[in-house]
Amino acid sequence: MADTIRGWLHARPLMNGLALALGCFVLVAPVTAATAYHQDASITLYLVLLAVSCVPLLVLHRWPVGVVATTVVIGVVEYAVIPVAGPPPVAVGVALYAVASRTDRRTAWRTxxxxxxxxxxxxxxxxPGVEDLPQNLGLIAWTFLSVAIGDAVRSRRELLASVMERAERAERTREEEARRRVTEERMRIARELHDVVAHHITLVNAQAGVAHHLMRTDPEHAYQALERIRDTSRAALDELRATVGLLRYSGDQAAPREPAPGLAGLDDLLDSFRHSGLxxxxxxxxxxxxxxxxxDLTAYRIIQEALTNTxxxxxxxxxxxxxxxxTDTLRLTIEDDGRKPADGTRGRPGGPAGQGAVTGTTGTAGGAGIGTGTGTGHGMIGMHERARAVGGTLAAGHRPGGGFRVDAELPLPTDTGRKVCRP
Structure with missing residues (x-):
């Protein structure tokens, strides 16, 4: 109920001022009448002067400093008309409170x-009598107390607003961070799926072509090609199962435990390409x-993708x-001696056959100089993203004498206690 009334008055400033003026008069009128009666003064005159001092409060919402000045002038006139000690000027205190709660601290205390x-x-x-000295000094305390209360209310309001703003900003930042992490994870899974599918499907397609070509003329070799298709498809299913498992399981204990591919399996990877005719x-x-x-995974995937494209x-x-x-970098070079067609292109994705040359520049170890180029194939983009993710660089493009070349530099651990692996 109180909040409803407060909201209704806040939406109607003039009614709010009228309620403030009437409230000030009603609350102070008994004290003023008792003071006049005690001092054998005119109660009517005291009440009229009190009513006049409350009138400026009607426009306090528009001109708070002006209302303070008006009520002070009315107070000075009261002291001139009634030379005896009276109650403190309540209207002045209300106006000073409004100034302190709505303006800055410097303006409030100056006023x-x-x-x-x-x-x-x-x-x-x-x-000027000594007996009136407490009353005179009390005016200083009255005005300063009004300013102090208003300043405290304003400071508390600003503090609450600041806390709410920080909480909202933290919530927005948390949501943005969550979206960023989801996007990064989705891109990582997409790269993994692309590398697995592109590599194995390319090999299956090549081996199926070999089997089809040799089925009638050389059934034995065709049978071997079909076996390689079976093995390749099984490997593809295993890698897909491990990759998709990352999306299915949220806890580490239930997550799939298959080791991620790495350079330890490089020989098997190259053998799979050799079996397909490369x-x-x-x-x-x-x-x-x-x-x-x-x-380790990045190096493996870059080699896999580059050979798949070849x-x-x-x-x-x-x-x-x-x-x-x-000493501090692992440099990968994957190149082939493929010959350029008559039009000078290589048939990479983005060119006439699907991929144009991608020329890159080598940057710092921090990854700022990741190579950029004209290729728009997902595989080429994935290689660049993988190299950048580990702080490395990648450049790719046509060789002067024909063929294609991919160069990648990946940072190595700099600690002196790193383990040496025997090839």
């Missing part, structure tokens, strides 16, 4: 000091070290994979 000086001076001039050579330089799991778009060529373990 309060000015009102205290004016009222105290008028009171001292009209009642000649792949592997070269390792430097001293192999144990890689972080995310870097097999898909360049046909039966020779590919070369080189791993160079440096």
């Amino acid at each position: 309060g000091i000015w009102a205290a000086v004016a009222l105290t001076t008028a009171s001292v001039i009209t009642s 000649s792949v050579a592997l070269e390792r330089t430097g001293t192999p070290v144990e890689l972080p799991q995310i870097t 097999h898909k778009h360049a046909g039966a060529v020779t590919a070369h994979v080189r791993l160079d373990f440096g």
Whole structure:
């Protein structure tokens, strides 16, 4: 009920001012009448002066400082008309409270000091006796108390507003962070699914073509191709099951426990390409070290995607994979000797056959210089994103003499106690 009345008055400022003026008069009138009766003064005159001092409160919502000035002037006139001590000017206190609660602290205290000086001076001039000194000094306390209460209310209101604003901002930030994490996880799962599906389907397609070609002329080799199709499809299902399991399970205890692919399985990966008709050579330089799991997976997926693109778009060529373990970076180079068609393109996604050349630039180890290019294939985009995710760089493009080349640099652990792996 009280909140309803307060809201109704807040929506009607003039009615709010009228209620404030009437309330001030009704509450103070008994004290004023008792004071006049005690001092053998005119009760009517006291009440009239009180009513006049309350009238400016009608427009307090529009001109709070002006109302303070008006009520102070009326108070000074009261002291001149009634030279005896009376009740404190309540209208002045109400106006000062409104100024302090609605304006800044500096304006409030300046207004309060000015009102205290004016009222105290008028009171001292009209009642200079020592017996009136407590009454005169009480005017200072009255005005300052009104300002202090109003300032405290304003400060509390601002504090609550600040707390609410911070809480809302924290809630928005939390929601944005949650959306960002969901987006990153979705992109990671999409990259994993693309790498698994693109690689295995490409191999299955190549092996199926071989089986179809040899079915009548060389059934034995066709049977071997069908076996490889069976093995490849089984591997694809296993990897898909492990990847999709990340979406199905939320707890670590129930999550699938299959190890993520890494360079330890590189030989098996290259063998799968060799069985599908792609000649792949592997070269390792430097001293192999144990890689972080995310870097190990990234290196594996980049090699897998690059060779898948070679097999898909360049046909039966020779590919070369080189791993160079440096002091602080692992450099991956995947290139092939595919020949350019007559139009000068390679048949990569984005070009006439699906992929144009993607030229990249090598940036800092922090990943700021991730290569960019014209290729729009999901595989090429995924390789760039994977390299950037581990703080590395990737560049890809046509070789001057024909073929395609992918270069990636991935940061290695810098701690002196890293483990050395024997190839």
